[in-house]
Amino acid sequence: MNSTVVKLAGSERQPIGEIVREAPGASIAQVTVILRRAAPMPALPTRFLPEYGSSAADVVAVVASVAAAGLKIVGVHTPSRRIRVEGTVADLCRYFHTAVHEVKHADGSIQQRMRAGGLSIPAELAGIVVAVLGLDDRSQAETRHIVADPNAVGVSYTPVQLAEIYQMPPADGTGQTIAIIELGGGFSQTDLTSYFGGLSLAPPTVTAQTVDGGVNAPGQDPNADGEVLLDIEVAGAIAPKANIVVYFTQNTDAGFVDAISTAAHADPTPCAISVSWGQSEDHWTAQSRTAMDNAIADAVALGATVTVAAGDNGSSDSQKPGAHCDFPASSPHALGCGGTSLHASEGKVVSETVWNDGKSGGSTGGGVSDAFQLPAWQAGAGVPKRSGGGSAGRGVPDVAANADPQTGYQVLVDGQPQVIGGTSAVAPLWAGLIARLAQLNGKPLGLLQPTLYAGVKPGVPVTYLRDITSGNNGAYKARPGWDACTGLGVPQAAVSAL
Numbered sequence: 001m002n003s004t005v006v007k008l009a010g011s012e013r014q015p016i017g018e019i020v021r022e023a024p025g026a027s028i029a030q031v032t033v034i035l036r037r038a039a040p041m042p043a044l045p046t047r048f049l050p051e052y053g054s055s056a057a058d059v060v061a062v063v064a065s066v067a068a069a070g071l072k073i074v075g076v077h078t079p080s081r082r083i084r085v086e087g088t089v090a091d092l093c094r095y096f097h098t099a100v101h102e103v104k105h106a107d108g109s110i111q112q113r114m115r116a117g118g119l120s121i122p123a124e125l126a127g128i129v130v131a132v133l134g135l136d137d138r139s140q141a142e143t144r145h146i147v148a149d150p151n152a153v154g155v156s157y158t159p160v161q162l163a164e165i166y167q168m169p170p171a172d173g174t175g176q177t178i179a180i181i182e183l184g185g186g187f188s189q190t191d192l193t194s195y196f197g198g199l200s201l202a203p204p205t206v207t208a209q210t211v212d213g214g215v216n217a218p219g220q221d222p223n224a225d226g227e228v229l230l231d232i233e234v235a236g237a238i239a240p241k242a243n244i245v246v247y248f249t250q251n252t253d254a255g256f257v258d259a260i261s262t263a264a265h266a267d268p269t270p271c272a273i274s275v276s277w278g279q280s281e282d283h284w285t286a287q288s289r290t291a292m293d294n295a296i297a298d299a300v301a302l303g304a305t306v307t308v309a310a311g312d313n314g315s316s317d318s319q320k321p322g323a324h325c326d327f328p329a330s331s332p333h334a335l336g337c338g339g340t341s342l343h344a345s346e347g348k349v350v351s352e353t354v355w356n357d358g359k360s361g362g363s364t365g366g367g368v369s370d371a372f373q374l375p376a377w378q379a380g381a382g383v384p385k386r387s388g389g390g391s392a393g394r395g396v397p398d399v400a401a402n403a404d405p406q407t408g409y410q411v412l413v414d415g416q417p418q419v420i421g422g423t424s425a426v427a428p429l430w431a432g433l434i435a436r437l438a439q440l441n442g443k444p445l446g447l448l449q450p451t452l453y454a455g456v457k458p459g460v461p462v463t464y465l466r467d468i469t470s471g472n473n474g475a476y477k478a479r480p481g482w483d484a485c486t487g488l489g490v491p492q493a494a495v496s497a498l
Contacts, residue, residue, distance in 0.1 A: 005097055005120040008129065010286030013136055015116040017103040023112045025090030030074065030212070032254040033062060034131040034291050035081040041294075043376065044450060045301035052301065054081040058128045065122050069095045080261040080298060089113065092135055096120060100135060113137045131287040134212075134254025140284070141183055141256060141277040143227040144309035144326075145424035146362050148405035155343060156419045158410050159237035160199055162402060162429065164347045166491035173204075173239025173435035179263035179270035179304070180231045180244060180428065183251035183277050185224025186216040187232055188414075195233050195412040196240070204236040206244045211259045214249035219414060226413045230420050231276055231428045233411045238432025239439075245270065251277075253288040257295050260306075260328075264299035271438040271445070272431035273299055275308040275334070276424035278326040280317040281371045289327060289371055296333040303444030307430040308334040309423035310397040311365020314356065315474035315484070323367045323387035323475040325396050330369040332378075335448055336396040337426035338486045339364035339403025340468055354471025354478045354485040355404040355421075363473045364403060364423060366484040369393040377450040381482040382458025387475065398449055400468060400486035401426045433491060437498055451498060452488055457481065464498055465489035 035058050039051035056078075063073055066085050071092065075084035085092075093099055097120035100113040115136045121129050148156075157165070187206070196203040208216035218225055228246065236244055247263050249255035256277070263273050281289065296306045311317050311326030329336040339355035356363035368386045372394040383395035402409075405421030412418070438444050445451075452464060459481045461467035468486040469478050476484035 004123040006123050006126045008119040008121050008132060008287065010290065011119040011132065012117060013115050013285060015103070015114060016138065017105045020102045020104050020110060023089055023100045023102050025088060027089050028086060029089050029092055029113065029135065030084055030086045031092060031132055031134040032258055033083045033085055033129055034133065035059065035062060035083065035128055036130050037081065041297055041301065044447065045297060048298060048301040053079040059083070061128055062125060065125055071095060080265055080295065082258065082261060096132055096135060098135065111138060131291040133257060133288055133291060134252050137252045139251045140253045141251060141279045143223065143424060144276050144278055144312050145227050145230055145420050145422035146312055146405045147226060148408045148419040148421055152406050153408065153419050154406050156408050156410050157402065158199060159234045159429065163238050165344045165349060166401065167493040168433055168491060169436055169440055169496040171436035171439045173242030173432065174439055176239065176242040176435040176438050177268055177270040178235050178239065178242050178244050178431050178435055179266070179273040180235065180246045181259045181263065181273065181275045181277065182228050182246055182248050183256065185221050185228040186218035187228050188218045191229060191412050191415065192232065196236065199237055201237065201240045204240050204242060204244050206232055206246065209245055209247045211247050211249035211262050212255045214255060216246065216248050222414060226418065226420060227276055227424060229413045230409065230411050230425055231274055234409060234425055235274055235428035235432045238429060239435035242435045257288065257291045260292065260295040261298065264295060264302055264304060269302045270304050272434040273304050273306045274428045274431035275306065275328060276427045278309060278311060278329055280319045280324045281327045281330055281369065282319055282324060284327055292328050293331045293333060296328060296331050300333050300447040303446050305434045305445050305448050306334045307337055307427040307434065309427045310336045310338045312362040312422045313365060314363035315367050315476050317365055325367045325369045326365045327371070329365065330372055330394055330396050332372050332375040332394050333447060335430065336398045336487065337423055337430055338366050338397035338400040339423045339426055340400050340486055340490060341404035342402040342407050352468055352490065354468060354473055356471055356473055357404060357406060361405065362422065364485060366396050366473050366476060368395055368484065377453045380456045381453060395482065395484055397487040398452065399430060399465065399488060400490050401429050445498065448498070462488050464495050466492040
């Protein structure tokens, strides 16, 4: 193996917790190696071209290098530029010039394969390899749902009721596919049959797909099951004739990126990919953020709209000091989904404000990205400067819908009726709406923001959505037009024109 190496930009990790010991070198692990594009993709991709994948020459170079090091190639996917590599932990660490450890967390639990510092790659692969994910297998994301306290619930809704309240166009998702990304948990057909039967709907066709060893495992983690069933039940009730494919993967940076890429490049291409997991931008490496953003860019170029929960911890996103955005909602290729508190009667809106239940109840995420620049389509929206000063970044969210657990969604989880809120519910709601719109239009919508923001001006509501002008999420206040709480607003009848 060539002894000359170069640093892999953006691969630096900070350690978390107390190091117990070096991770067992003989154990087998897999990593995802991501290659550069053969040709740059435009900022507003309208279709996916072969040259947006990796070149044959680059694939040959990487395969030859890792094979010479005694590592095994277990998968190559040229369109998404991914090579899956397997080896012992010792051999992988030797090849990428790092060390991994078992780390003890504050709760006493131990997680393996956590590293500090950056990675290095053979010099001949400089510029070819842009990310190496999964050698550090710490949990990358958290769910964005909150189970309501039964004593605190003021009112709750079924997704069918919300479709009526938000004046969604009459369609059922026929001919469409919705992909849902899950980093844990599972669902049972028994729950789905019971839930949809209670709504007088036939259960949608729901299938589970394995990515990087993730499996549909209901009953092992009730919290994650709540996320999975919330996502399926909301999207499925909004678009009951759509096919729903749930991609189960490991909760690592590699698993998350691989699931998005696998869903994006599936046949048929989903009209929507719903993501209700996230983490503050600060907790991602630069290489993993870029890899995820590129995977989402692939999805929209292929025609999918990627709906992503904006977070449930207000403008701070549980980080101090200052304001922080949740990722991947802050990807400029994702449709960031914020949350409201909705009060309606007999199918009509009585009031709707920014969701903010204070420290004990959560609040919609939203803010200005520190990682991504202001997109051209958002330039006229009046996005403020970043909390740390300087220029404006990508503003989050783009759209919103009901998310307050106290005005939450009626769902069924592991046989138990629950009311659940959080922006986790908004991403699948919008995915279901996208399926209705794609059915009516006879074509996918892809990147929706250039249409939503067309002609946008600060302080002026847009055509397609109903503006939310009351409330705050901490650092940001609702206002006429776009704001960093509920974006451009919530669905209304005019959304049918998209």
